[in-house]
Amino acid sequence: MRVSASWLARHIDPAALPARPEDIGEAFVRVGLEVEEIHPAPEITGPVTVARVAEIEELTEFKKPIRYCRVDFEAREDGTVRSRHVVCGASNFAVGDLVVVTEPGAVLPGGFAIAQRTTYGRVSDGMIASAKELGLGADHSGILVLPPGTAGPGDDALEVLGLAEPVIELAVTPDRGYCFAVRGLARELATALDADYTDPAGRVTVPETAADAWPVRITDTDGCARFVVRRVDGVDPAAPSPWWMQRALLSAGMRPISLIVDVTNYVMLDLGQPLHAYDASRVTGTIEIRRAAAGEKLETLDGQTRALDPDDLLITDESGPIGLAGVMGGASTEIPELATLAAGARVDVLLEAAHFAPAVIARAARRHKLPSEASRRFERVVDPALSAVAAERAAQLLVELGGGTLADGRTDEGGVPAVPPVRMSLSLPDKVAGVAYSRGATVRRLTQVGCAVDLDTGTDGHGVVIATPPTWRPDLRQAADLVEEVLRLEGYDTIPSELPAAPPGRGLAPAQLRRRAVSRALAEAGHVEVLPFPFVSDAVWDDLGLAVDDPRRRTVAVSNPLDAERARLSTTLLPGLLDMLVRNRSRGTEDLALYTIAQVVQPDAQPSAMPDPAVTARPSEQEYAAIRAALPDQPVHVGVVLAGKREPRGWWGAGRPAGWQDAVEAARLTGAAAGVELRPRRAERAPWHPGRCAELVLAGTDTVVGHAGELHPKVVETLGLPARTAAAELDLDAIPLRENLPVPRVSGFPPVAVDVALVADESVPAADLAEALTDGAGELLESVRLFDVYTGDQVGEGKRSLAFSLRLRAADRTLTSEDANTARDAAVAEATARHGAALR
Incomplete structure (x- = not known):
């Protein structure tokens, strides 16, 4: 989230705002927010001036559109107007527009010096600048056109544009969605600075209305708890967005587009409530919020037709889907582009402000690979009490800036879910932190968070806080959450840091020592440790040539996989190791000996159901036993893969390629480091070559702990591996743990x-x-x-x-x-x- 100091100053006392952006960043850090970067003001020197476009000559003899423009500045004392001629390749401006001209002698960000030069057969006496060239944003699609009334020709553009202001960028964690808005950031900053804070939502008056603005029906109340519609008729789509709004959007990293779009984006960034604007003339009948039906499709605003999933939450009318709820609107009801409208045409706008279930929106955005500013906020929970306020604020701006008229009525279906109060002992924060906080600190801090706080002295004399969290803090649900808020705002740096005394005789466990010994032995033998991806797809077992009934095909699914195509926990280390082998070879490394030591997950054929104990009390021993019984076996394995040369070539000879012998030797070396002797024995096991595969057996027993050898040629071909690739995998937990290894005896007599x-x-x-x-x-x-x-x-x-x-x-x-x-x-x-x- 990017925000400028001037935007924050609209909601907190400007006098309390530090002058240095670094001090503002430190204040954010004190309340637990991470400052990702402070973007300094663009380094611009020299004359950068507002000018009016007086003439445009289209140069048509070139492959791309080129314009030769005359721009006028301020009037001289003798009545003449100072002007310059500039070559420009942009076409998003017309005669009479106000633009920013960097005159000769100016230096733009990056050390780009402006000078008079000859180009396209004309003399260009300066440059008409874009927002990116001025350091205002990343948009380079056209030059910056200032709204009428922003300034006059000849004015200093640096002052007009506010280019001397830095921007603070914060990394907002998913549990603090309210900080994806200036409203939330200003609240946090005011708390850190102990300054007065004015909630921007409280400045918006939501008048009572007797009628609905548009008929709405919420069919899926689980996916949509509240849906508000406000209508503004006769909005001028050609009306420019004021510069203060454009500057705010640019500072937040968003490109100004048009008045209607800019208003919805500005309100979203300011309050935190995503909005969507429909062309009312294109909406037919009742708006319904429901799940998608099988086979339904929707053309979204990006021009893509998307096949919908039954889990998708839709905004529909009588014509069908008109929007993917919380993610992106549909093309059928979008506000038409200005170029398609007749001169002086007006647009009736329906403003939507809703509260959607975070999980539903998150799944839809990932399913369709369609992340948006709206979905980012809905995924992290939007304040359900904001819907009517945000819709009213956007409607007021459209009336004020776009000449629209508020239609009678407001539709407000659903409601704001009740927030249960949380009880907490008044002394609990002191006990958790080990700090005696000042009297009243707990109530004060919880009030600053937005909680409604009551005190109950109780019959035993111990005070209890009864805090009702605000609607924008759904994460405050138990006493521990309230404690965290008190400690965070009082300052984590005030909590003493004391290391507990380390009791003697408690070092690494024997299993940890053995794991380190094995890793050290393999590394000293020339193998390189890697950390492969532990997730696989079901298709990998066919690639490895495993039989249909092979137990290794029995895997555990991940509920929220990082990669939807690899959504299962692996039962063997080989898939991940072989992926690493292929990736390293694709980057030019041909001689490889890789190893890893990690857990695999091997579920039972008939797994037990995982119990779901209550969180109100500690699980019983029986529940613990049931949880342990339901967990799949997770042994530690050692995996090794080899390809290319095992001994490098040089002046001494051609070298030696890696083979099955090296895989067997790596397995034997693992056993030796673990304190046992492993003996190879002929075996057949996929994905190894039947004639070049050995099973490793504990000496003196018939216990098989792993396999090693050369991979099957079909596996090598399917996975794109080098010829004669060798591999080994051992179950380290199957090797008996010997805590006291015998001291080796060294004979002084000759062999x-x-x-x-x-x-x-x-x-x-x-x-x-x-x-x-x-x-x-x-x-x-x-x-x-x-x-x-x-x-x-x-x-x-x-x-x-x-x-x-x-x-x-x-x-x-x-x-x-x-x-x-x-x-x-x-x-x-x-x-x-x-x-x-x-x-x-």
């Missing part, structure tokens, strides 16, 4: 290396042979490593030779050749017994 080559069937996995050698060699074995694989005529068809290096060592002596041979023979015997392997 003995023994190599064995075993011939076995090709179907026997190398990991199974390594496991057999490990079990057979016994306690002397320190490590076993596969270093060669051979297939050929020497070992026979369907066979292969696998060479292993056994590293043997004793903790208490130097091994003899006999010890080493005995261990080797025992290892070979075990491999023979299990897998029929023969020593080559």
Whole structure:
């Protein structure tokens, strides 16, 4: 929300308003508002003067419209008029209009110097300026035309336009929708400055009327609580908006368009109530507020025809939909453009001011991808008591500025919902903050917020505040909300900040230590941690080649997803990791080893219903147990994906591409960092390649904790991944948590290396042979490593030779050749017994 100091001064005591915009920003911060930026006054030097367009010569020999204009300034003492000739490419002005001319020697924002120059075959002695060029806004569609009577030719445009005034931009949080209006911001600023505040809504007199301005029927009372219509006949659509209104709109970042549109926008920004203006001659019959029917369509003001959803709230008449409630009006009843009207034509205007349900408007704006200034305010709750006031204020402005006539009657269907009072102990803010506030501070602050406050001393002598929140503060519904307001306005900086003493012996939990150890180990091995998007679409499971009955397809839907196309919580880390892989490669990084450690959500096949306990008291233990039972399982997983080169190329060689071996090694490294040994075993599981997939098993058990290997070629092709992409995923919570890891024993005696080559069937996995050698060699074995694989005529068809290096060592002596041979023979015997392997 952008606002100028002069606009704020219309509602608070100008004498209390700080001269420096930085001080105004600090005052806003004191009451909890965030100042996003203070836009300084545009840096303009030199002569910038109001002039009247005297002559226009159209230069038609160019591809685009070019005008050569004579502009007149003030009259000289001798009776002549000072004038200049200027080349201009805009066409939104005519002879007799007042414009702003930057004369030679002027310097505009950005250091743009104005000088006499020759262009399009003419000498341009200055420039006719647009609002953007003057630093007044972003509109560059045409030059700035001043309304008649704003100034006279020769006047200093800097003073006339008020260009010396800075603008304050605030970031308004969704829970403080009333601050999306100068009315609310001025109230907050007056509180911060302890200044007098005049509610602009209180200045508007809403007279009693006996008749309706237009027949209205609210069919959907849940979506629309109140609907007000006021009619103004005979408005001159060609009447210019006064400069004070245009300047206010420009300071708020809005472009002045026409009197009727500018009036509705100005009232919305000033009071906070969005308005919509209809051409009364185009509205037929009773206006009805209802939900859309199946198959209905609406052409909105932007010229788009939109297919409506049954959840959409509509404004309709006998012809059908004429507006998408709270979002955008329909083209069929819009005020016609001035160019389409006959000279001197007048327009009868219907002004709509309504109170719509925030959730309904928010869903419609997102569904149709049609955010608007109106929907932003309705989403955050508009004061329901403002409808009649805003409609009356806009009607008065149209009468005053557009020469219209107020029609008899006002339609006011629905009403203002009652606001329940809130009871709070008078001493509760002091107890929460740990501060003894001055007597009367609680009542004073709640009154400044707008609450109607009563006191009840009670029979026990303890004072109780009974506060009825104002209609513009729907967020004040319980005692805690009132406490927050008192603390906010008294100043959060007055609350003492004391850190509690940290009790000794309470560091990170064992699970946290293990998670950090795993992350550190993967990072030290050359993997890069990423934070993938945790949401997926249902289509991703087909892309990964999961079977129809795969449990990973069973997901939990998100009620308010950030992305409607990814509205479900993922049961695996792979979709997000693979997305990150593709995104990084699209930005030029080809050699990637990514990992993440995060929770996944794995619901039961028959989930329990989630209970909804009351908020008036603490849930019981039975309710807590029911909540825990209804929550889906959320284990912590470790995911790794690899593509490109695992070892870079250089003068030393061509490098080595990443493969399934690296994924398996990353999984084993994860197990080692967690304090366990994981052994790979052949497996088949989507989305991995059936022949290049391993399941990771806890050593000494049959517990599978994850899978690793190369992804299936069809998955690689579907997702646009590099060839031979490898991945691993482990369930970290399935690995037993060992709080006291054994201290490694280091032997001072030398090791003995023994190599064995075993011939076995090709179907026997190398990991199974390594496991057999490990079990057979016994306690002397320190490590076993596969270093060669051979297939050929020497070992026979369907066979292969696998060479292993056994590293043997004793903790208490130097091994003899006999010890080493005995261990080797025992290892070979075990491999023979299990897998029929023969020593080559």
